[in-house]
Amino acid sequence: MSLLITTCVLFVGSHLLLSHPLRDPLAGRLGPRGFQIVYSVVAFATLAMVVQAWRGMPPEPPLWAVDDPLWALASLLVLFASILFMGSLIGNPALPAPGAAFAAQKAPRGVFAITRHPMMWGFALWALAHALVMPTPGQLVLSATIAFLALVGSAGQDVKKARLMGDAWRHWAARTSFIPFARQVAGVTPWGDAIPRGHALAGGFVLWLAATWAHGALGFMAAGIWRWIG
Incomplete structure (x- = not known):
């Protein structure tokens, strides 16, 4: 340890x-x-x-019992994380791309209406899901490390992007939220804006299926729907 x-x-x-x-x-x-x-x-x-x-x-004993409802919750979290990740690959001002300032001028839609850091929240949710279904001290340390790096790194990225992109990033940050769905809960942004675009939904679903299948194929515990249909 x-x-x-x-x-x-x-x-x-x-x-x-x-x-x-x-x-x-x-x-x-x-x-x-x-x-x-x-x-x-x-x-x-x-x-x-x-x-x-x-x-x-x-080998470490689990800290709590893991049953099918918890596996289902973890699987849904990973699916949502996969959608966030795939949606973040196109039109993301946070990525070091030449068109970042132009992307920041667009109205936040899809995963960017959920959070301005969909990729990093995807990693954090992936880490949370693994902690839920593999609750050993070692896994909790690893999951906490990944989530901490993703979220603290996102906060640092806000500062760096504001310095590099100036008003373009500050305007983007003012129209988006760090915490997922914070603007929808506050009634500032319509819930309809947060519906992921087609590439995020399709790509996220395919990534989720492939990753959870590979989880069992590589000798780890069966994950996702493969726990019930494998």
Whole structure:
């Protein structure tokens, strides 16, 4: 457990440092391409350390019973996370794309009407689902690490994007919410705006089916609908 916690801290800490305070100084010295190489090497190396530490955990008893209703809830969370993720790949101002400022001028629709960080919330919900159905101390540490990095990273991204994009991002942030469905609950944005677009629904459903099938095919616990039809 100590090794898992240590590697998780290294993974999160290095990611946040390279994404924010160290990004500009290192990019200035190494150049954009050199920085991306360093960033990628550190990210993959620390992630590999986390995975190895997690795999080396001894068998642990679950902290609560996991039944079919909990599996169904987790499966729905992963489906929603997959829809958020696929919807985030097109027209996302948060991505480092040349057309980010132009995308920020559009009216938030679909997953972006749900949250301005659909990709990161997708990762956080994926982590929550795994914690629900695999409630061991090791899995809870791993899930908490992924969710923390996704959500704290999103908050940091708001600050960085406001600095890089200026009014374009601030205008986008003013018309979107960080917390999913916060604007709909507050009555500011119609619920109809938050209906995911076709590519998000279709792509998310296919990703969910494929990922949950692979979960069992790779030797892990059967997940999704494959728990009941496999």
